[in-house]
Amino acid sequence: MTQTNRLPSGGRLDRNRPVTFKYNGTTYSGFEGDTLASALLANGVDVVARSFKYSRPRGIVAAGADEPNAVLQLGATEATQVPNVRATQQELFDGLVAASTNGWPSTDNDLMSYIGKVGGRMMPPGFYYKTFMYPQSLWDTYEKFIRKAAGIGRSPTENDPDIYDHMNHHADVVVVGGGPAGLSAALAAGRAGAQVILADEQAEFGGMLLHSNELINDAPATEWVAAVVAELQTMDNVMLLPRSTVNGYHDHNFVTIHERRTDHLADLAPRGQVRQRMHRIRAGWVVLATGAIERPLVYANNDVPGCMLASAVSTYIKRYAVVPGNELVLMTTNDQGYTAAFDWQDAGRKVVAIVDTRAEPTGACVAQAQQRGLKVIKGSAVIEVKGSKRVSGVLVASIDAAGDRVTGNVQQLACDTVASAGGWSPAVHLACHTGSRPEWREDIQAFVPGKTVQRQLTAGAVHGSYTLRACLEEGIQQGMLAATNAGFGEQIAGQIPVPTVTETAAGPVMTLFHVPHTKPTSRAPKQFVDYQTDVTAAGIEVATREGYESIEHVKRYTAMGFGTDQGKLGNINGMAIAAKSLNKTIPETGTTIFRPNYTPITFGAIAGRHCKELYDPKRYTAMHRWHLAQGAKFEDVGQWKRPWYFPKPGESMQDSLNRECQAVRTSAGILDASTLGKIDIQGRDAREFLGRVYSNAWAKLAVGKCRYGLMCGEDGMVFDDGVTACLAENHFIMTTTTGGAAGVLEWLELYHQTEWPELEVYFNTVTDQWATMTISGPNSRKLLAELTDDIDLSGDSFKFMDWKEGTVAGVPARVFRISFTGELSFEVNVQANYGMYVWERVFEVGAKYNLTPYGTETMHILRAEKGFIIAGQDTDGSVTPIDLGMSWCVANNKPFSYIGKRGMAREDCLKENRKQLVGLKTRDPEVVIPEGAHAVENPNQAAPVPMLGHVTSSYYSACLGHSIAMGFIRGGHDRMGETVYYPQPDGSVIEAEICSPIFLDPKGERQNV
Amino acid sequence: MFSIYCPYCEEHREEEEFHAKGQAHIARPRDPESCSDKEWGEYLYFRDNPRGLHHELWVHAAGCRKFFNITRDTQNYEIKETYKIEAEPRITATQAQ
């Protein structure tokens, strides 16, 4: 294909580097320096999308982030698919593969466009709103229609092969936008010595100067740009970020920047290079120099390919040497718009007419147009476009001074391109991100950034200052101010001269948000306001007629601004049309605000390196490698990897559990319990403190003793439990559940620091410092005796709930005689670094006792056989110690009103018939009730059936030869021996008898040997 | 994301290091047993939800582990002051009016 619209010279292209690319399966050529959009236009591609609702053909309208139509799918392979790429912001590279995302069977020849005429009726304004009000059944009809007709890109189905990362910075001054204002600001702040970051979304700095005809210091503006960039590059305190979109401006001057480092090079980043980077910057001061976005004019059929923004036309001609058509009609409300016609003429193509909506335009541009021999039609507007896949002509008519109605005859002009210049909307988006509402400025008929609590300055067009001189001047001023505010800049105040610029006399601008038609808006051909969501002027009027007065409601009713472009082009026109329809002023109607991100961002950039292994930290115990070598299956408990069970070859999980349980009950088993939270508590008032945070008594716990404790909230509900040992008079070590460790420590600190600072007590986490192994079973004493010669393990000396210090396998150890299995148990704690060594020694002597490693699942079964609860499994924040049948663990005679005491005494907690924890024995001993199953009194009762409570723990007990379960039953403590029923999803019913949760050794004889 | 000045570390740190713990200055009743169920319920569950200045309890969880208070504007998230746990706020809603 030839580049029919490419000029033989000019543009900022590297003509020595031609590239080829594919679009919708066809190969095209372009040059390095092109964007995908400029290359498509160079090749005469008119239609790049089908519209969302009406399936109308759409072409490229803009040249930057504001492009609503050319939103393409990129990617040469499945893994490198990227949706939602604006062709105007994608630099061309050799081998680029792009495709349009809607249109079926193809964008150029779309079947749905015929149905679209029906679809338009099916999807009136308020479609979304009404859909959710209509019966659910209609949604299926709508959804199919939307999905098929309006695909808006798709995610890859394979893993992204690229690397992404994040970078955190602190900067004194962040300058957003590298146009004349931003470059000036960065230069001023940089010279002042501040740490400066300058970010611009384009490949090159310069902004509008890259296609401007204006002179700075009597030389082309691009020379000034080059000189400034060159100076900034020499400054160590300045970081330049091209191809970097400041996508979010967050609280407390936190700025997120999406840098595309290799998207311009290839489909896949060069090996080892980061494709995209998210910069996270805490900025001292932010200078917004984001410029302004040209407003298109709203006229009938203004979406036909060939209708473009005037500034975009200039950009394509001057920067990319592409003239996107042959015969131009320009419609403008202001002097600046004329530039597009001059550039068009200079490119050697025909300007059919300049249609100026002003009756008496006075600017120098008018005379210039006449000198150039261009036809200027004053006081008129393009009221309608002819053509379907490309503009074939326009209807021009004179309009009144207010722009409300057509006043004269309609004439038709043949052309293939319509450029419209409706004035400028400052890019206030970032200023809105932190909640600041834009303010309307009557003099420029535009919203500018409003009051903010951020340390934010604005310069240039975003501030409503549209002339080049003002941009340069404000940039220097605000850059200097930002540096001074950040503690720099005194020394250079006034030392940066404003470059000289020749200004042309500009005439007044006409305010025109909606071009009138000979027919009323509702009857005229569609006048599009928001291209991406197919919102028309008529649609907005319908919304206001239906009673929607708030602009936020109008927005939701019509879906205006809901596209991936967030309504960058259409929002202001839409608000103005709504205001006019409501007979209100624009400030009265107000504006919607924008949210991050300014342009769509990849999930890769959001995730950075926080994926796969680095997604979340994993915690391993000191014995983890041993577990791995033994083929343990692991369970995640919080961030910990805990052995779940240790299967032997050929075993099912239940086989393994049965074997592990039997080993503990008959000889000896060992559990890696290192993950339990351990908090070291010291201080004169440590004991008093324990008494306040646990529900049971601690005053008399002697040195050398351990005690189990329940921890409740102020509401009286159990939230954690564990054993605490008295190491010395003022020294304790508390254990918590594995998942609760951090929360419990914070809880202790909360009460100490905010309620009882007078208590002298200190807390520190020592979870990671100790390796803990629990040796449990009738042979545990004999086994441990072989490993210690300085701890008397005899039952008389080392009683149940005692702890002793000594050596195990020659290593200093604390040994606790506590039991979670109901068997004789010793919990050996050694410094974590010795953990593996001691563990292996234990196994050396343990072989003759058939020492069996067991995991969390066996631990759960063994404790359930004993009726021991697991906080978080058998509790859910709604059960008191009394509900758990643990009144023995509540000491209401303590002098201090411990946490939970008052809560437990509330009327509701004292009610009879609360759900209470009981044991459950199934009628069929082989059936295990699923955890979570709900009990009912009578399975044959008609719905709604009252629920009595649910099963919290349920297992098959090999030792007992039947299933066991624990669960809540309303009033269960008084219902021993009664039968309840658990209906199952398959229609079957499990019958169970309420019993004590202590299934094994109710007198505790096994552990007291 | 907030930038929070820890009055104990005497430095600004990123919000990721902190946990918000709800409304500040909710003292545990001295004698819980003398509270009615209603009073206890109010202590437990009822909190202000002001539009404007709010005093909040925070903890420097991944830092010094100290609890402290923040006076924050809930409309624009501006932090007006941070102060130690035993201190009173210097900026209050009544002053602002």
Ligand SMILES: [Zn+2]
């Ligand atoms: Zn701190």
